[in-house]
Amino acid sequence: MLLEVRDLHVEFHTRDGVAKAVNGVNYSVAEGETLAVLGESGSGKSVTAQAVMGILDMPPGRISGGEILFKGRDLLKMKKDERRKIRGQEMAMIFQDALSSLNPVLSVGEQLGEMFVVHRGMSHKDAKAKAVELMDRVRIPAAKERVGNYPHQFSGGMRQRIMIAMAMALEPSLIIADEPTTALDVTVQAQVMDLLAELQRELNMGLILITHDLGVVADVADKIAVMYAGRIVESAPVHEIYRAPAHPYTKGLLQSIPRLDQKGRELYAIKGLPPNLLHIPPGCAFNPRCPMAQEICRGEVPPLFEVAEHRESACYFWKETLDAR
Amino acid sequence: MHADHSGRKEAREEGEKARALLAKSRAGSAAAGDEPILEVRDLVKHYPLTQGILIKKQIGAVKAVDGVSFDLAAGETLGIVGESGCGKSTVAKMLVHLEQPTAGAIKYKGEDITKLSGRALKAVRRNIQMVFQDPYTSLNPRMTVGDIIGEPYEIHPEVAPKGERRRKVQDLLDVVGLNPEYINRYPHQFSGGQRQRIGIARGLALNPEIIVADEPVSALDVSVQAQVVNLLDRLQAEFGLAYVFIAHDLSIVRHISDRVGVMYLGRIVEIGSDEQIYDHPTHPYTQALLSAVPVPDPAAREHRERIILHGDVPSPANPPSGCRFRTRCWKAQERCELEVPLLAVPAVFRLADTPAGHDSACHFAEEKQVVPPEGLLEAPGETTAEEDGPSQGVDGENGPAPSGSTRAR
Structure with missing residues (x-):
C-alpha cells in the first residue's frame, strides 16, 4: 500500500475552544489508484490532506493521534528534514487556487525549474530546459516562448496546468489534488481533469482527489470516502456508492443536487446545517439532520460497519438505508 | 440554536x-x-481601456x-x-x-x-x-x-x-x-x-x-x-x-x-425553453457546455459523448471577427470568420415544427443530443436502465407532474 492513514486525529486550538477537525480517519491509496475524498466545507477533508503533506499550520493545529504510513514508514515519526525530502519528490500537492499558490514575482519557468535545482542539484540552464519540457507536457502552447512569463x-x-506540471515535475508516487478544478469554468474543468487522469495513468501514481463535487468524482475516481464532521461516514467503490448509498448523508447529498437530465421536481434538501466543530453533536454527528435517527444515534458514535467487500458505512441503519430505495 | x-x-x-x-x-x-x-x-x-496618466487616451x-x-x-x-x-x-x-x-x-x-x-x-x-x-x-x-x-x-x-x-x-x-x-x-x-x-x-x-x-x-x-x-x-x-x-x-x-439563454463573450448564442436548450441544443457552444458538465453517475459515462473544447475564451477586449466562438469551434469555416451569425431560428428548422426550432446564432446549427434523455439516468438508489432511450425527451413543456414527495420513487 502506498499510503495508509490510520486513526488520524487533528484539532485546532482557537480562542473559543478546541475545534475537532479530524476525528479518527482511516484511508488508503495504492499505486495507480484514485481515491476521492468527498465532503462539504468543514468536513475535515482538506485538513487530513494537509496533515499527510505535512503542511498543517501548527499551531493552532495539532495532530493529536494516529499514524500516516507512506510506503510503510510513519511520516509523523520522521525528522523534519527527512519529511522535507519526501515532500515534493515523493508526494506533491495541487491546490485549488493557482493564482495564489504561484509566486507572482517569479516567472513560471523559474518556479518550475526551482524544483530541479533544489532537489536534483541541476544547473539553472538545465532546469530551464526541463521547465519547457514540463510545460509542453501539460500542453501549454508555445512553451518555449512563454517560459519567462x-x-x-x-x-x-493554464495556471492550473502549470500547477499540475509543478506537482508532476519530480515524478512523485502520490499526488494530492485539493479541489483542483473548482475555480475553473466547466469547459476548462474537463480539459484539466482529463490531463490529470492521463498523467496519473502514465506515471502510475496514487491520486487523492479532494472535492465537494459529486459530478467530478464520478468521472475519475476508483473509490470514494465521504467525510462528515471529521469522520469518514461511508467508503465504497465509485460505482456502488452512486447506485446504492449506504449512509443517509451520502444519500441526501446525491438526492439534493439538481441534475442536468431532470427538471421540475422540488429538490430534496438535507435539513439543518453542518455541525459546528467546536460542539460536534454527541453520538453520530449527522443525527440532528438525519431522517432515520433513533435513540441509539444520539448516544454512541457508530463504528464503521462492513456493508460488503470494500464497502463500509458508519450508520447503525445502513441496511435500512440500502433497502429503502 | x-x-x-x-x-x-x-x-x-x-x-x-x-x-x-x-x-x-x-x-x-x-x-x-x-x-x-x-x-x-x-x-x-x-469599458474603455485608456493609456496615459494626465492626458487619457482611449x-x-x-x-x-x-x-x-x-x-x-x-x-x-x-x-x-x-x-x-x-x-x-x-x-x-x-x-x-x-x-x-x-x-x-x-x-x-x-x-x-x-x-x-x-x-x-x-x-x-x-x-x-x-x-x-x-x-x-x-x-x-x-x-x-x-x-x-x-x-x-x-x-x-x-x-x-x-x-x-x-x-x-x-x-x-x-x-x-x-x-x-x-x-x-x-x-x-x-x-x-x-x-x-x-x-x-x-x-x-x-x-x-x-x-x-x-x-x-x-x-x-x-x-x-x-x-x-x-x-x-x-x-x-x-x-x-x-x-x-x-x-x-x-x-x-x-x-x-422556464427559459434559458446561453452567453458567450458578450452575446447570447442560444435561447429557448429549458427543454429546447437542454434536450435539443443546436449551437455548438451550448452542446460543448452541456457535454462538459459532470453528471454524478459513473454509469452515465458510457452513454455520454463528451465534447472537449480546446483553448481558452478569447479576451473580450479583442474578440474574434464574425462568430465569436469560431476560434474554439470544431465546425468553423470561412463563413464564420466573415459573417456574424444572427440570433434567430436557423433556416433549416424554420419550417419544420420541431423543438430544435429556436433562436441560435450559428451558421451551421444542427441538433445534437448531449444530455441523455430523462429516465436513462435513474435517480440514485435505483438501478440504471441499460437500453438506449428514445432520442426524444419528455413531450410537452410541463414535464412530469410534481409529486407530493421529494422525488418519485
Whole structure:
C-alpha cells in the first residue's frame, strides 16, 4: 500500500475552544489508484490532506493521534528534514487556487525549474530546459516562448496546468489534488481533469482527489470516502456508492443536487446545517439532520460497519438505508 | 440554536408545500399570454481601456456585453448561463441600474429605464431588486440583520412607515425561513446559507416584481444549496416573482428556469425553453457546455459523448471577427470568420415544427443530443436502465407532474 492513514486525529486550538477537525480517519491509496475524498466545507477533508503533506499550520493545529504510513514508514515519526525530502519528490500537492499558490514575482519557468535545482542539484540552464519540457507536457502552447512569463499572464486553466506540471515535475508516487478544478469554468474543468487522469495513468501514481463535487468524482475516481464532521461516514467503490448509498448523508447529498437530465421536481434538501466543530453533536454527528435517527444515534458514535467487500458505512441503519430505495 | 429552529422551519415548509404548488400553477397560467414585463434590446456595455496618466487616451474597449436582447414575462424565470467573462454579471448589474449601459434599451413595462432619472427611476428600481452571489461580502458586518433588511425602507419610505418597519422585517425573516427573533443579530452569527436568506429577504423587502439573482447559490455547500433553491422556488410561487437567474451551473439553471439563454463573450448564442436548450441544443457552444458538465453517475459515462473544447475564451477586449466562438469551434469555416451569425431560428428548422426550432446564432446549427434523455439516468438508489432511450425527451413543456414527495420513487 502506498499510503495508509490510520486513526488520524487533528484539532485546532482557537480562542473559543478546541475545534475537532479530524476525528479518527482511516484511508488508503495504492499505486495507480484514485481515491476521492468527498465532503462539504468543514468536513475535515482538506485538513487530513494537509496533515499527510505535512503542511498543517501548527499551531493552532495539532495532530493529536494516529499514524500516516507512506510506503510503510510513519511520516509523523520522521525528522523534519527527512519529511522535507519526501515532500515534493515523493508526494506533491495541487491546490485549488493557482493564482495564489504561484509566486507572482517569479516567472513560471523559474518556479518550475526551482524544483530541479533544489532537489536534483541541476544547473539553472538545465532546469530551464526541463521547465519547457514540463510545460509542453501539460500542453501549454508555445512553451518555449512563454517560459519567462509570469503567472498573471496565463489564463486560469493554464495556471492550473502549470500547477499540475509543478506537482508532476519530480515524478512523485502520490499526488494530492485539493479541489483542483473548482475555480475553473466547466469547459476548462474537463480539459484539466482529463490531463490529470492521463498523467496519473502514465506515471502510475496514487491520486487523492479532494472535492465537494459529486459530478467530478464520478468521472475519475476508483473509490470514494465521504467525510462528515471529521469522520469518514461511508467508503465504497465509485460505482456502488452512486447506485446504492449506504449512509443517509451520502444519500441526501446525491438526492439534493439538481441534475442536468431532470427538471421540475422540488429538490430534496438535507435539513439543518453542518455541525459546528467546536460542539460536534454527541453520538453520530449527522443525527440532528438525519431522517432515520433513533435513540441509539444520539448516544454512541457508530463504528464503521462492513456493508460488503470494500464497502463500509458508519450508520447503525445502513441496511435500512440500502433497502429503502 | 440552529438545530431546533431548522426543525421548526422544516415542519412549516412541509405545510406550505401544498399551498405553494397550488399558487405556482395559478402563477403559471397567468404568465402565459401576458406582455413581457421586461424587454431588453441590443444591450451594450463597453469599458474603455485608456493609456496615459494626465492626458487619457482611449486605446480600445473591453466589450463586456455586446448586443444582448431578451424578454422576461411576469412570473417566469429566465436563466442565463455562461462561463466567467461572458458578461452575464454585467447584464445583471445593468438590469438593476448599478451600471449604465453604453447603448441599448431596458424596457420595464414598455418604458426605457436607461433614459429615466430622478423620481421616475427610483420608482422603477423599487420593482427590480437584486440578490448577490457572495453572502459574506454583500452584507455589511456592522449592521444588524434588522437594519440590513430594513434599509430599503429608508430609501423608499412609502412602502412601510417607520412604526411598521420592525414588524415587516420580522415577517420577512419568517418568510425566508429564519427565526424572527434573530432581528438584532449580526451577519457573522449566521452560516453561509442563512446569510443568503438574509440577502433574499432584503431583496424582497420592497415587494419587487423582478428579482435579479447573480449566482445566488454558488458560494454555498451542496446540502445547503438545495434549501436555498427550494426557498427561491417557493417565494416565486407565493409572490408571483419573475427571476433573472444567473449562474454557471447548468444543472441548477435547468432546475429553476422556464427559459434559458446561453452567453458567450458578450452575446447570447442560444435561447429557448429549458427543454429546447437542454434536450435539443443546436449551437455548438451550448452542446460543448452541456457535454462538459459532470453528471454524478459513473454509469452515465458510457452513454455520454463528451465534447472537449480546446483553448481558452478569447479576451473580450479583442474578440474574434464574425462568430465569436469560431476560434474554439470544431465546425468553423470561412463563413464564420466573415459573417456574424444572427440570433434567430436557423433556416433549416424554420419550417419544420420541431423543438430544435429556436433562436441560435450559428451558421451551421444542427441538433445534437448531449444530455441523455430523462429516465436513462435513474435517480440514485435505483438501478440504471441499460437500453438506449428514445432520442426524444419528455413531450410537452410541463414535464412530469410534481409529486407530493421529494422525488418519485
